[in-house]
Amino acid sequence: MNPELISFYSHLIIAFCLAAAAFYGIKWLADSELNGQKWVFWSLASRILRRPLLTLPWVMFVLYSAHYWPGIEWSGINETLLLFQKLILTIYPAWLIWEISLNVDRVLDAMGGRWRKRLSPSVIARSVQLIIVVATFLSIAQVFGYSLSTLLAFGGIGGIILGLAAKDWLANFFGGLMLMLDRPFTEGDWIRSPDRSIEGHVEKVGWRLTKIRTFDRRPIYVPNSIFTGIVVENATRMRNRRMIEHFSLRYEDIGKMSRILSRIDDLIQQIPEVDNREPHYAVFIRYDDSALLCQVRVHITRTDRVGFLKAQESILLLVAAVVDEEGASFAYPTRRILSDGSIT
16 A cells, blocks of 8 residues: 555544544533633633534544645645635634624623623624624635725625615614614613603514514514613613602691601602602692692602512502501591581
8 A cells, every 4th residue: 555645544543633632622622511710711712612512523633634624735625725724713712602602691690790881792792793704704705715905895885885785784784883882771671762762671672673662561672772862761771760649638638747657758769669869758738629648759669560560569468557556547538518408
């Protein structure tokens, strides 16, 4: 047998064994639960980059085998192989970065909560993906022999034509970019617009559309350009919710009213859901036709609807209990009939 072939097959077997060892080693690390702070980022990287890392040993094996195949340097296949090798070296790093961009939220979680508050995962992911697509396209074009300056010049002319033809699409695209940078709301927030009939929870902020799920569970899709010209209220970011309720006492309870209101104001401060940093009161505000109109105002820390209503219920029941304990009663609309038959 040709000594050159014997040497090639020997190297081929060694390269195959190394590729298999690397493949199963990476697979074992990716599937293992590694403990300790020093393994946190490696475990995260191995999970996020599982497919590219498992593919890498076999890609290297194929390239090595093809590159060192006996006599290939004198054949026409060598040119194709070199072109293929350049494409792999261009696409593979882009694949690695793309996989990371799909898991930006997990990377930020591993880096600490403060990073997730400062940075928007969707902004980072989509910006990186846009850069990857453009850079990879230009790199592949250069591999095939196209001039970068020609491509950029053509891209400038094409960009003008595209801008005129896709004006609305570009408006939505840049509207989505502004939403991701300014972050007036994020996915999961409850928003409403007083300018438009838009209210619900944000499910997804895309490049062109924002998907909102209304409270009756119907999805609505809003073009991003709409948000650049309307007022948006983000209810999720409220520190608290204000509660203002009225109740009426009888005129015959006017002597007890001061103590009733004082007790209510003192007791509502002891409710855990009440935000005592905000103004709160229980006051008499007006002489009504058949009652003494009083008002209670507090701020409740529970901003979700169910939690807010539960806290409001406890305050209303507290008011009723205090009125009852003080021997007073709530007033009802009344009429008095005089002896001469007239009604007041």
